[in-house]
Amino acid sequence: MRILQLAGYFFPEKAASIYLEENRYEAFSNAGFKTIVYAARPQRGLTEEEYKEYKNKKLEMMYNGGVEVHRFAMYREGKNAVLRAFRYFLISVVQLWKGIWAKDIDLIYVASTPPTQGALAALVKKCKKVPFVYNLQDIFPDSLAGTGLAKKGGLLWKIGRAIENFTYRNADKIIVISQDFKKNIMAKGVPEDKIVVVYNWVDQNSVKDIPRSENKLFAMYGLDPSKFYVTYNGNIGLTQNMDMLLEVAKALEANEGIHFVLVGNGAYLEQVKQIVADRNISNVHLLPFQPYEDISHVFSLGDVSLVISKPGVGENSVPSKTWSIMSASRPVLANFDENELKTIIEKNNCGIFTKAGDKVAFTDAILKLYNDRELCKEFGRNGRQFVMDNLTKEVGTQKYVDVIKSVASQLQR
Incomplete structure (x- = not known):
C-alpha cells in the first residue's frame, strides 16, 4: 500500500497537534504502508539555524523507510495575510503537479490544514483514479465565520462552501474528530456511511504527571x-x-x-x-x-x-x-x-x-x-x-489504519 500525502505542514515544524501526524506515520509504517509525502521546506516555529539545515534537503527517509519525504523550496510564512494566502496557493500548485506525477500511488490521504488541501487531493484523485481519505480537523468556512473573518452568505463564505462541498463529494471516507463534526457535515449532505469519528488521541506515555x-x-x-x-x-x-x-x-x-x-x-x-x-x-x-x-x-x-x-x-x-x-x-x-x-x-x-x-x-x-x-x-x-x-495512542492510530484498509479493500472488490 503506497499512500500519497500532500502536507500543509510537516515535522519538524512546531504545531500543537503535530504529534498526531507523527503517531499516524509510525502506525502506518508498522502496518506495512509506505507513505509518500510532498511538503514545503519546514519553517513554522524553527530557528534560523534549524531553517538553514533544510536548505539543501530534498529527500528524507523516516520510520525505517516507511515514510518518504520530498521537500521543495518555498518562501517563509510571515504575518502578512495576503502573502500567507499566496504562499498557500503556490504550495498547492506545486503539490498538485507533484501529486499528479507521483508514481504507483494506491490511495491519497490529506488533513484539512490549510482548508484547500482537501480540494487539492480531490483534483489529484480525479487525475490518478485512486481513492481519497480526508482527515477533517477544522470545518471551513465555519471557522472563518466564527472568527469574524467571513460573513455567512458573503463571497468568502460561498467560496469556502464550494471548496467544502467539492472536497466532501470526492472523498471516499471522511475522518472527523467529534460527533458534533459528524452532525455538522451530515447537515450539509454528506452521507453517514462516508463518515468515521476518530477522536484525536494523546500519547499517554509521553504526556503524564510531572511532580x-x-x-x-x-x-x-x-x-x-x-x-x-x-x-x-x-x-x-x-x-x-x-x-x-x-x-x-x-x-x-x-x-x-x-x-x-x-x-x-x-x-x-x-x-x-x-x-x-x-x-x-x-x-x-x-x-x-x-x-x-x-x-x-x-x-x-x-x-x-x-x-x-x-x-x-x-x-x-x-x-x-x-x-x-x-x-x-x-x-x-x-x-x-x-x-x-x-x-x-x-x-x-x-x-x-x-x-x-x-x-x-x-x-x-x-x-x-x-x-x-x-x-x-x-x-x-x-x-x-x-x-x-x-483515548490512548494505540486505540486512535489503529482506527486510522483500519479506515485506510477498509477503503483499500473496497477498491479491490
Whole structure:
C-alpha cells in the first residue's frame, strides 16, 4: 500500500497537534504502508539555524523507510495575510503537479490544514483514479465565520462552501474528530456511511504527571512553585479569546496566589505581549513554544489548564489539547461553546465547563479551583482515567489504519 500525502505542514515544524501526524506515520509504517509525502521546506516555529539545515534537503527517509519525504523550496510564512494566502496557493500548485506525477500511488490521504488541501487531493484523485481519505480537523468556512473573518452568505463564505462541498463529494471516507463534526457535515449532505469519528488521541506515555518538584520549567523560567497556576498551552491566535483571559487575569491581580502562564505562539502573541506591557499585568507569564520531548512538563506546569475560545468559534470542535490536559492529571477549565466538550467534562467529572465569553462564570471557576486543591486533584485523576480508557495512542492510530484498509479493500472488490 503506497499512500500519497500532500502536507500543509510537516515535522519538524512546531504545531500543537503535530504529534498526531507523527503517531499516524509510525502506525502506518508498522502496518506495512509506505507513505509518500510532498511538503514545503519546514519553517513554522524553527530557528534560523534549524531553517538553514533544510536548505539543501530534498529527500528524507523516516520510520525505517516507511515514510518518504520530498521537500521543495518555498518562501517563509510571515504575518502578512495576503502573502500567507499566496504562499498557500503556490504550495498547492506545486503539490498538485507533484501529486499528479507521483508514481504507483494506491490511495491519497490529506488533513484539512490549510482548508484547500482537501480540494487539492480531490483534483489529484480525479487525475490518478485512486481513492481519497480526508482527515477533517477544522470545518471551513465555519471557522472563518466564527472568527469574524467571513460573513455567512458573503463571497468568502460561498467560496469556502464550494471548496467544502467539492472536497466532501470526492472523498471516499471522511475522518472527523467529534460527533458534533459528524452532525455538522451530515447537515450539509454528506452521507453517514462516508463518515468515521476518530477522536484525536494523546500519547499517554509521553504526556503524564510531572511532580512540581521535578518540573524543570519552574527553574528555567523563574516561576514560584508556591503559586497557583492557570495555564494555557497551544496556539495564541485570533480565536482563543486572549483579550477576555487577560481581563480576568488583571481582575485577579490582587490575589497574589493566582498566576497565569501562556505557553505557545501564534498570530496574536505580539498583541498579547503589548496588552500585558501596556496594562502592567504582573500575574501573567508568557513562555515560548516548548519542544515535544518536554510536553509532560508543559501540561504538568499548572494546577489547572484552559480550553478557551471566543463565542461561536468552537461549536463543533473538541480541542485535542483537552486530552493532553487530562493525560497529565490536570483539571480542565473550559470557556467554550456548549457542545460535546461540555458533556465529556461534566459526565466524567474532570473539570469545570463555562460558556464561551462568560467572564463571571470563568472567574468564579478559577476561584473555586484555587480554594479547593483536593477537587483539582480529583478532577485530574478522573481525566487521566478517561484517557486511559478511551483515548490512548494505540486505540486512535489503529482506527486510522483500519479506515485506510477498509477503503483499500473496497477498491479491490
